[in-house]
Amino acid sequence: MTVKQYYQDAYMKAFQTAIQDQQEDESGCYVVLEQTAFYPTGGGQPHDTGTLMDKRIINVEEVNGEIRHYIEEPFDDISGVVEGQIDWERRFDHMQQHAGQHFLSAAFAEALQYETISFHLGKEFLTIDLNVSDISESDALKAEELANRIIREARPIETKWVTEAELSGYPIRKQPSVTDEIRLVIIPGFDYNGCGGTHPRSTSEVGAIKILDWEKHKGHIRLRFVCGDRVLQQLDRKHGILKELTGVLQSPVENMVSTVDRMITKQKEQEKALEGLKEVLLTYEAEGLLGVRKDDYTLIQRAYSDRPIQELQKIAQHIVSKREDAIVMLVVHNDQKLQLVVAKGSLPTINLREAAQKVFPLINGKGGGKESFVQGGGEAVMSKEDLLEKLVNEL
Numbered sequence: 001m002t003v004k005q006y007y008q009d010a011y012m013k014a015f016q017t018a019i020q021d022q023q024e025d026e027s028g029c030y031v032v033l034e035q036t037a038f039y040p041t042g043g044g045q046p047h048d049t050g051t052l053m054d055k056r057i058i059n060v061e062e063v064n065g066e067i068r069h070y071i072e073e074p075f076d077d078i079s080g081v082v083e084g085q086i087d088w089e090r091r092f093d094h095m096q097q098h099a100g101q102h103f104l105s106a107a108f109a110e111a112l113q114y115e116t117i118s119f120h121l122g123k124e125f126l127t128i129d130l131n132v133s134d135i136s137e138s139d140a141l142k143a144e145e146l147a148n149r150i151i152r153e154a155r156p157i158e159t160k161w162v163t164e165a166e167l168s169g170y171p172i173r174k175q176p177s178v179t180d181e182i183r184l185v186i187i188p189g190f191d192y193n194g195c196g197g198t199h200p201r202s203t204s205e206v207g208a209i210k211i212l213d214w215e216k217h218k219g220h221i222r223l224r225f226v227c228g229d230r231v232l233q234q235l236d237r238k239h240g241i242l243k244e245l246t247g248v249l250q251s252p253v254e255n256m257v258s259t260v261d262r263m264i265t266k267q268k269e270q271e272k273a274l275e276g277l278k279e280v281l282l283t284y285e286a287e288g289l290l291g292v293r294k295d296d297y298t299l300i301q302r303a304y305s306d307r308p309i310q311e312l313q314k315i316a317q318h319i320v321s322k323r324e325d326a327i328v329m330l331v332v333h334n335d336q337k338l339q340l341v342v343a344k345g346s347l348p349t350i351n352l353r354e355a356a357q358k359v360f361p362l363i364n365g366k367g368g369g370k371e372s373f374v375q376g377g378g379e380a381v382m383s384k385e386d387l388l389e390k391l392v393n394e395l
């Protein structure tokens with residue numbers, strides 16, 4: 001069994017040991033060491049990375065009690081002393097995040113009796129799921145304040161191996177899943193937790209905790225937060241965005257919300273005004289379309305490119321509302337599609353639906369409507385002019 005040095009000293013950044021074995025499994029080539037400071041994935045804490053002599057350690061997993069250090073390529077010779085080096089920035093970040101999660105979960109339990117049912121330590125954020133269906137801003141603030149107070153008080157974080165029988169002497173919140181060799185992580189007077197992760201010596205090393213936001217997730221509340229140096233990274237990133245926005249919006253940060261609010265209101269008004277103007281333009285366009293007088297109707301036809309079908313509908317509707325003798329046939333070519341609108345005023349007796357249904361199969365299309373108003377479309381297998389001609393021939 002490999003000696004787990006990360007439990008003896010969570011601050012060990014480099015160590016010397018010997019390679020016991022070199023093997024390969026479905027995840028790649030790995031070595032097993034006599035002792036290791038590399039933390040393997042577990043208890044919600046991601047694995048360490050680093051180097052073993054000149055090899056990169058890219059993953060560390062505990063498989064059937066064996067700690068496997070995955071390397072990109074195997075050692076030619078595994079005899080002798082090897083030196084391991086942990087990527088300390090990554091590890092310390094994990095210690096800060098992981099310990100911070102303890103504090104925040106304990107704070108929710110202590111202040112509000114909200115229980116944490118799961119958590120996740122991601123590359124940028126952490127999440128915890130709380131067994132409540134909703135929380136308020138003041139609830140979140142209360143827990144965040146308590147967690148940050150525990151950090152400021154610089155309380156020790158102790159670990160202790162206990163047996164199941166000894167466990168009853170501690171006010172633990174959740175029964176550990178393992179029954180022998182239980183590792184207790186203790187923040188005296190605040191939190192007692194069964195945990196196999198790595199933690200800093202003092203709560204103060206977590207620095208700060210900031211809740212970012214939360215959402216409903218499968219009947220629970222999933223809360224996003226950051227700890228330690230990630231708080232500063234968040235502040236830095238968000239401050240950078242705000243600074244950029246003050247330039248773009250020509251507005252100081254404190255007026256930004258009202259400035260954006262005003263802009264959105266103005267934009268909506270302009271969109272509405274533009275919509276109105278478009279309608280007016282379409283009526284002018286409709287009135288400008290000249291027709292050809294036939295026996296008992298006036299035929300108005302036109303083919304367009306790249307126009308929304310809705311505009312054609314409006315043009316056709318406008319014409320037939322003004323001219324009761326009109327038959328309107330409009331075709332548009334949009335991308336790979338041909339679309340058409342056919343309409344008539346109250347006088348012509350032709351059934352437009354029947355006429356149009358004869359044309360749709362020619363473009364592998366379909367459409368529908370009333371006897372007096374039909375629309376539809378299909379593939380652009382012929383020119384828009386040809387389609388128009390075929391439509392007219394059906395009259």
Ligand SMILES: [Zn+2]
Nearest residue numbers: 185195196197
């Ligand atoms: Zn822990």
